[in-house]
Amino acid sequence: MRLAETVTFGGSGLNRAAHLRGDAAALQQALSTGCVLPVWRGKPLLCADALGWLPAGHAALAHGRSPVFLGLDEAGLAYFTQDISDWTPEAGAEAVEQGFLDQSIQRHPALNEAYGFEELRAVMVRLTARDAELAATARAVLHWHRSHAFCATCGQASDMVMAGWQRQCPGCGAQHFPRTDPVVIMLVTHGNRALMGRSPGWPEGMYSCLAGFVEPGESIEAAVRREVLEEAGVTVGPVRYLASQPWPFPASLMIGCAAEALTETITRDPAELEDALWISREDLLAAQSGERPGLMPARKGSIAHFLLTNWLADRLN
Known part of the structure; x- marks a missing residue:
């Protein structure tokens, strides 16, 4: 099908730069000049019709877990994502995961009113192909980390390695990879x-x-x-x-x-x-x-x- 890759989340040619995932020094440098997408309980940060990218160290990332490297754009800018699900919104601003689609929006006190965490299914058609690919990748890999924190072989808590694209058990040495x-x-x-x-x-x-x-x-x-x-x-x-x-x-x-x-x-x-x-x-x-x-x-x-x-x-x- 000639139009196959025009489907939403179908890809934008993102360079995932897998060769950098094991290079801690290069990743630290990339993080210092790159941008981070916070995701709260599966909901990416949005600003109008675009993803809400933040610099590393922003106050809204204070509750964030280890960043996951997503890739590089054509100019070499590095994209990361962080799960900030440990942040608790003010009373009454929690997600309302009821019915077919969560239409609620959560706003972080460290960000202005233009920013909000929104359900990806509700905004996916508003995003560019690049933002859609990045948001889908971020949501999927962060969900995997949250649901696979323990080794499936021995049950011990595992560690995030390879810039978030692998988990390794410190007990039995088993390696685990994101599932699809x-x-x-x-x-x-x-x-x-x-x-x-x-x-x-x-x-x-x-x-x-x-x-x-x-x-x-x-x-x-x-x-x-x-x-x-x-x-x-x-x-x-x-x-x-x-x-x-x-x-x-x-x-x-x-x-x-x-x-x-x-x-x-x-x-x-x-x-x-x-x-x-x-x-x-x-x-x-x-x-x-x-x-x-x-x-x-x-x-x-x-x-x-x-x-x-x-x-x-x-x-x-």
Whole structure:
């Protein structure tokens, strides 16, 4: 798919400069002249429609853990991120992780009102490709550190090493690396219609492509066929890869595929889907234009929205 890398979080050509990760002196120098993105409980700092970069040592980073090196820009400026989740906002300013999307904004007393910690899914389409890649990388790697602080081999607390791209156990010496979970997401079509479903808890009327985790020992194509059959009872034939999207909620790689359905009858698994249906191109186009009451397409910025939009425009090749 020629437009594959234009998907949100699809990449901006960031130089991750992995050769610097083990060079403590070079990293310290880079940090002194570079910039740091604070992340609070998974929410990056924003300033208007851009990431809120701060200099190392800023008061807002006082509760920060060790910085993680993200990479270099074309001019050699170094980007870092720090988890400041130990900071506690004033009463009443805590995150409200309820419902489908956290719309709350937290403001740090060391920053002016233009700055705030916001849910990445709520702002992702406002960011440049570079900011989106940096924010997704920061959120994913910091979440991994918070959820994998102990050695999976012996249970001892592990240490962050290699500029945040590795953890090492001081007890047994085991090395651990950031994980990414592969997920297939399928644009399943049958003639002029696409198969779409909705999960419990989604906003009323929202439908999206079916998706599921790839299991150990399973190919991408096999995962597509298994997931569609399990969730909707539809048999799938030919499968082809289209595009991928890092999805740091918390640590997935969405593998977008096109799949041709061999059967039409839907037998929904109620444990997986609240509803599933075939939607025509005309109805989907009307829904994306806001002219189809009761039908809300996938969120802008998601690979599902990207695949469906390109299918409507006949740009999947």
